Amino acid sequence: MKHELKHCIGSRLRRLSRIADGHIRKFLGAHKITENQMTILFTMHELGRTEQGKVGEVLCLERSTVSRNIKLLEKRKLILRSDEYRPEVELTTEGKKFVKILIPEWVKAMDILVEKLNDDGLRSLQNLESRIQ
Amino acid sequence: MKHELKHCIGSRLRRLSRIADGHIRKFLGAHKITENQMTILFTMHELGRTEQGKVGEVLCLERSTVSRNIKLLEKRKLILRSDEYRPEVELTTEGKKFVKILIPEWVKAMDILVEKLNDDGLRSLQNLESRIQ
């Protein structure tokens, strides 16, 4: 057979991401935030005030997924949406504060993951990213 | 800063897996099956009759996740469960037939992904797997 079933690239990447997220979650426990929402907060921190759609574009997330996640973060007053139909979003002051609180925990998780992956593993990750799209 | 937020290993792996799964889903459309359920079917095809827990162990999935996914596949009569509390599971004849139908579609998706990744990308994937656990 040309490919072996257990070499399915989709399932292997899914598994890798579950493992990595598991490590990250260990450090987020106290802060009542999911790793996904953390990623959106961080992305918005990087982007500054931006259109909602841009978030999905950067993260390769479907419009509807972004819409719902943003809604959850808005409910917690971590982000602000302009009230146009196509809103611009940005972190609130509280959101920025929360990001600053999260970063040290996230750094602990990254330390562990980076140590596991090593420079070579990080290059592998970049390599995959550059090839897959 | 030691790490950059946008280099978060968790979110990058999540993104990669979403992209890969998107490619796979394109080929599964006609067959009314999700890429995750496909993975479980393929895993069970490899394992043969086995304890339910083994599936989660191989795929790094939580017990409850396996439980629910298995239930969905059982409802479709693609798998069979012994009726002990800790059941053994296996593909039904119908399940095996379905796997044979799915494989060509899956191969098409793998052809595309393997072409994108190339030998070098596949080595990168293996490299990540060997390092991350």
Added chain:
DNA sequence: ACTTACAAGTTGTATATACAACTTTGAGTT
């Protein structure tokens, strides 16, 4: 045989995700 402890399954709950269908808005065309 009884008890205890642990391992594995299930269920409740919340979030994450995608796709389809519908809605809204703005931009171009006439």
Added chain:
DNA sequence: AACTCAAAGTTGTATATACAACTTGTAAGT
């Protein structure tokens, strides 16, 4: 100005996932 169309947002629906709490069965020790 009215029309049309495309782009982006939202909602309905189904699955995927994890964690916590509870359940159940088995194995070990007495």
